[in-house]
Amino acid sequence: xxxxxxxxxxxxxxxxxxxxxxxxxxxxxxxxxxxxxxxxxxxxxxxxxxxxxxxxxxxxxxxxxxxxxxxxxxxxxxxxxxxxxxxxxxxxxxxxxxxxxxxxxxxxxxxxxxxxxxxxxxxxxxxxxxxxxxxxxxxxxxxxxxxxxxxxxxxxxxxxxxxxxxxxxxxxxxx
Numbered sequence: 001x002x003x004x005x006x007x008x009x010x011x012x013x014x015x016x017x018x019x020x021x022x023x024x025x026x027x028x029x030x031x032x033x034x035x036x037x038x039x040x041x042x043x044x045x046x047x048x049x050x051x052x053x054x055x056x057x058x059x060x061x062x063x064x065x066x067x068x069x070x071x072x073x074x075x076x077x078x079x080x081x082x083x084x085x086x087x088x089x090x091x092x093x094x095x096x097x098x099x100x101x102x103x104x105x106x107x108x109x110x111x112x113x114x115x116x117x118x119x120x121x122x123x124x125x126x127x128x129x130x131x132x133x134x135x136x137x138x139x140x141x142x143x144x145x146x147x148x149x150x151x152x153x154x155x156x157x158x159x160x161x162x163x164x165x166x167x168x169x170x171x172x173x174x175x
Contacts (some may be wrong), residue, residue: 006162108124
């Protein structure tokens with residue numbers, strides 16, 4: 001692990017997640033009624049809950065609008081949710097204002113070009129390995145796991161390890 005990435009991760013007070021391609025594998029399945037279905041990874045979800053226990057706030061900023069994302073955010077206790085529109089920068093700035101944090105205290109994980117405006121401003125820019133080349137080239141860190149397949153859990157654990165909270169949070173599972 002790059003020391004610069006660990007230093008950046010140690011400063012993160014808010015982690016923002018993209019949805020399609022990050023919290024999911026990017027696939028959209030359409031039901032008979034035309035409803036788009038999404039599949040979320042339970043290990044990623046637990047990673048988010050553990051990160052929250054460690055004291056890091058969480059948020060979702062997604063270009064697509066989906067009732068499944070509202071449900072998932074509620075299930076995980078994600079405090080900040082914005083959906084709809086390719087302009088992710090406006091909700092990002094609103095989130096900074098609402099939380100009182102600086103961009104350096106925020107991490108973001110994305111996979112596609114609509115994520116670039118945020119990725120180029122945050123203290124820790126993370127991409128998934130199957131992200132677009134433009135995204136990979138701007139990321140401070142690229143996960144080994146793919147979106148919807150453990151990438152979120154991986155970054156949550158990295159943040160906790162860099163901040164020294166991993167052992168404390170994981171102690172509840174020791175037998």
